Amino acid sequence: MAGSVRFIEPVQTATDIRPYEPTTKAKVVSIEDSLRFVPERISIDDLYTEPMATGPELGHALRGLASAKGAVQDSLDALQRGEWIASDDAMQRVQAMMPELFCCRALGDGFGAVVNALKFCFENAKGGAFSKEQIVAIGRAVERVRAEPFLAFGSAVEIITRLEDSGLNVDPPAFATLTDLLDVEGLY
Amino acid sequence: MSKAYIDTTILTNILLKRRWPAGAESESALKRYSSTELPEYAIKEFKKGPLAIFVWLHNKLVLTQSVALTIAALQKVAPTPQKYRVSTALEALSEAMRVAGKQMSRELVERYGGAARADRVNCDEYRLALKALIYRAWERRRRVTSYVIQPLSCYTEAKPFEERGVIKLDPKKCQPDPECCLGPSMRGDTIALQALKAAVKRQPPKAENERRSRALQDLIAKKSMTEKMCSDLGDAVFVFFAPSDSVILTTNTADFEPLANAVGKAVEKP
Numbered sequence: 001m002a003g004s005v006r007f008i009e010p011v012q013t014a015t016d017i018r019p020y021e022p023t024t025k026a027k028v029v030s031i032e033d034s035l036r037f038v039p040e041r042i043s044i045d046d047l048y049t050e051p052m053a054t055g056p057e058l059g060h061a062l063r064g065l066a067s068a069k070g071a072v073q074d075s076l077d078a079l080q081r082g083e084w085i086a087s088d089d090a091m092q093r094v095q096a097m098m099p100e101l102f103c104c105r106a107l108g109d110g111f112g113a114v115v116n117a118l119k120f121c122f123e124n125a126k127g128g129a130f131s132k133e134q135i136v137a138i139g140r141a142v143e144r145v146r147a148e149p150f151l152a153f154g155s156a157v158e159i160i161t162r163l164e165d166s167g168l169n170v171d172p173p174a175f176a177t178l179t180d181l182l183d184v185e186g187l188y
Numbered sequence: 189m190s191k192a193y194i195d196t197t198i199l200t201n202i203l204l205k206r207r208w209p210a211g212a213e214s215e216s217a218l219k220r221y222s223s224t225e226l227p228e229y230a231i232k233e234f235k236k237g238p239l240a241i242f243v244w245l246h247n248k249l250v251l252t253q254s255v256a257l258t259i260a261a262l263q264k265v266a267p268t269p270q271k272y273r274v275s276t277a278l279e280a281l282s283e284a285m286r287v288a289g290k291q292m293s294r295e296l297v298e299r300y301g302g303a304a305r306a307d308r309v310n311c312d313e314y315r316l317a318l319k320a321l322i323y324r325a326w327e328r329r330r331r332v333t334s335y336v337i338q339p340l341s342c343y344t345e346a347k348p349f350e351e352r353g354v355i356k357l358d359p360k361k362c363q364p365d366p367e368c369c370l371g372p373s374m375r376g377d378t379i380a381l382q383a384l385k386a387a388v389k390r391q392p393p394k395a396e397n398e399r400r401s402r403a404l405q406d407l408i409a410k411k412s413m414t415e416k417m418c419s420d421l422g423d424a425v426f427v428f429f430a431p432s433d434s435v436i437l438t439t440n441t442a443d444f445e446p447l448a449n450a451v452g453k454a455v456e457k458p
Contacts, residue, residue, distance in 0.1 A: 099293075103300035105312060109319065116316045124207075157323045164324070169207040172317050177281045179205045181241065181262070 005076045005132065044147055058149060061104040061111070065146035068094045068101070072139035079132055088129045094138065095122040107149050110156035114145045117160045117170035124169035137166035192221040193434040194333055195426050196233040198458065199226065201439065202332050203325035204238055210439070217437060217458035224333035225434065228340045229370075229425050231329055236360040236419070239325060239348075246318040247354040255310050322348060322355060338429055341369040361415050371413030374421075374428060380451050381408050384424050387450035391443070400424055423447055 045062060075090035098119040105112030118141060121134075130138070141159045145151060151159075163170050198214045205211035218224050248258040259278050296304040303309075326348055330336050343362035348355050362368060374381065385404040391397045399420035406417060418425070423440070427447040430436045435454040438444050448455045 099309075100296055100300075102309065102313075103296055103303045105316070106303060109316060112312065113316045113320045116313055117320060119313075120317065153319070153323065157320060157327060160320050161324055161327070164206070170317075171207060171321060172313060174281050174314075175317070175321070176208045178245075179208060179210070 057104040057106050064097050064101045068097050068142045075135050110151040110153045111149050113156040114159050120170050120172055121168040134166050134168055137163050190221045191434040192224045192437040193430040194226045195438040196230045197439040198437050199230050199234050200238045213458045225335045225337045226333040227338040232343055242318055242322050243355045243357055249311055249315040250353045253311055364415055367412040368418040374407050383450040387446045
């Protein structure tokens with residue numbers, strides 16, 4: 001598609017939750033046998049193929065994030081075509097996935113913090129449409145946490161900072177009230 | 189060339205209230221000046237005060253695993269004269285959190301069990317948001333102004349860290365060896381110290397002013413500057429060390445103006 005905005009490679013979207021069944025398995029190649037003699041890059045889905053070892057949350061999270069990633073790309077494509085409603089509707093699909101993704105926060109605080117920040121980006125937008133830059137920032141955050149679901153908290157902070165730098169409000173609305181407490185003399 | 193010397197209130201607004209009116213106002217105020225300077229003393233005050241409250245709240249959520257218990261704990265530590273104000277803020281906070289907690293469907297509770305229960309979700313939403321805000325604020329502290337100046341050689345600006353799920357801010361105090369690094373410069377200008385002390389004396393009596401006055405008196409008497417004196421001096425440190433070609437930018441003009449006027453320095457608010 002000429003001139004389309006791509007932050008990621010297109011993915012197949014999944015709309016329902018089903019038991020985690022990886023469709024492909026990574027081919028194990030000894031480095032001596034590799035024609036290129038370099039490590040082969042494998043996808044996150046191939047890396048975690050054994051659900052019993054990782055718990056159900058990982059499978060749910062990877063599938064949900066794949067759907068979210070696809071929806072963000074749909075939104076950008078629609079925006080490119082000037083279809084504002086379709087673009088916003090695709091982002092609404094991303095928003096609808098956030099509560100379930102947050103249920104997978106046992107994967108780690110890094111994962112939980114990024115999903116939490118994304119959830120509040122949507123809540124704070126109060127139904128308003130995002131700019132192209134903001135959609136790209138959301139897409140990059142989704143893509144990163146899908147590639148590294150066990151990401152360290154420091155990496156999550158970087159991702160959240162980038163969301164914030166694109167003009168998104170990543171904090172809970174109640175923080176406005178919480179910060180009032182900072183002005184209470186004698187509290188600290 | 190216009191220069192601003194930033195105090196802890198502005199730093200706090202920008203780091204912890206960035207997306208709310210106070211933060212936006214402070215951030216845009218910085219653009220009025222061609223150069224902005226932040227003394228390291230403001231970072232020390234920020235860590236020991238406002239950031240420590242957020243860390244305390246985060247740790248309370250970790251340990252109680254309950255928003256309601258955390259709010260109740262906050263209510264208990266509120267200083268008596270401010271109890272009403274704290275109560276009002278907490279009621280609003282409680283209501284906002286209650287509304288947020290309604291979002292989980294029965295379907296998700298069936299699928300994810302405890303992780304989808306509204307109280308757990310609510311608690312983790314705030315715990316993770318606070319944790320992210322604390323680390324973000326710390327990462328950004330030195331990027332708020334054009335320059336960070338007047339380093340404190342007796343203070344270690346250590347990053348927050350986690351131990352058993354709770355965040356720690358140690359060290360929050362400086363380690364004077366043998367005295368606070370600000371001591372010699374301050375003792376060297378008795379005239380300014382006396383002017384500041386006289387200005388403090390004219391202020392309404394409150395514990396903060398009493399402590400500041402005592403610390404100034406000890407410096408006038410050429411005593412070594414302890415960590416406590418360094419903390420007690422607070423606003424007086426900013427006024428003393430603000431370069432004379434700068435304006436002191438603060439939201440707390442009521443406390444700063446009398447001190448700054450006493451030594452011929454200017455104060456502005458966002």
